[in-house]
Amino acid sequence: MARVFNFSAGPAVLPLEVLQEVQTEMLDFAGTGMSILEMSHRAPAYEKVNSEAEADIKELLGLKDDYCVLFLGGGASLQFSMVPLNFLPQGKKGGYIITSTFSDKALQEAKKVGETKILFSSKEQGYNRVPRQEEIALDADLAYVHLTGNNTIEGTEFFDYPETGTIPLIGDLSSDILSRPIEAEKFSLIYAGAQKNIGPGGVVVVIARKEFVTGRSKSLPTMLNYEVHMENKSLYNTPPVFGVYIVGKVAKWLKRQGGLAAICERNKEKAALIYNVLDALPDFYRGYADKDSRSLMNVTFGLPTQELEERFAYEATALGLDGLKGHRSVGGLRASIYNAMPQEGCSLLADFMLKFYKEHKNC
């Protein structure tokens, strides 16, 4: 079996142990004589998967009973619409911190629903950083503040979430959810497409303060109403069962790794291996993100020419370092080094970067 080191931004690498468990259970899940793919979502065996996944995610984040965890469909992109539909009443504004293409997409959807306000934008600088607290222009008539926790395409990340006082904070943490301990209680609602850091495509994890999602507009379409999903424990309709099952396994894997503090240490070491090369050879490897904003999940960088970048990605792939091509909007290269990327993958990449530099520094 030849598995590559998969640096893809998403869908992305999953823990090998999790994939092996899935393989073992595929034909006969929990002694039911059928696979989880064939089972009613009302079956006790599935309900256990659903409720354990919720409990494990809350435990990892240190959240209590005032929060719920929902498993929904529609990708993180549907959350761009659900957030304003649920939380943006007339007469108030949705506040948006624009640090990436994805934050901008969230803003564009909110504009279709109601009034918005841009609280900060690094668009002019190509989204190369996240703001400091004092750069965020808060306003009394905000219904909420929305931010993108980790900017998957550009490679920047918030490490200190802004203080928003009494204004509810909402976070798209699609690409750094469960990668390090966070002050989850700062958020009224967190959403994350699972396919970056904690599962496959097709399921979105929503973590919400119960009080926040309660008693919103009665005219919302049922499927777009968070409260409906909360009251039905994500079983209002058929949920993305296979995705929830894998997210649950990843949560248990994270607990076995020692939880978020332990995984964070490893993530920092992994990222340092690659950033150290960027910093040592700044004339050859150009880091895209401002140093203070550098993501632990997506390392973005360019080489002196596009030709070299293409060659780099091609040669890396041949060595089993796959998926390093940058997003089409930014170009260059991107190493996505989520929780499940082994340290070995990052050291091999760092070694390859040094070798590639030596071969091409005079080009």
Ligand SMILES: *Cc1c(COP(=O)(O)O)cnc(C)c1O
């Ligand atoms: C990938 C991503 C999205 C879009 O997710 P979909 O599930 O494809 O809709 C949104 N926000 C962030 C931060 C992402 O990384």
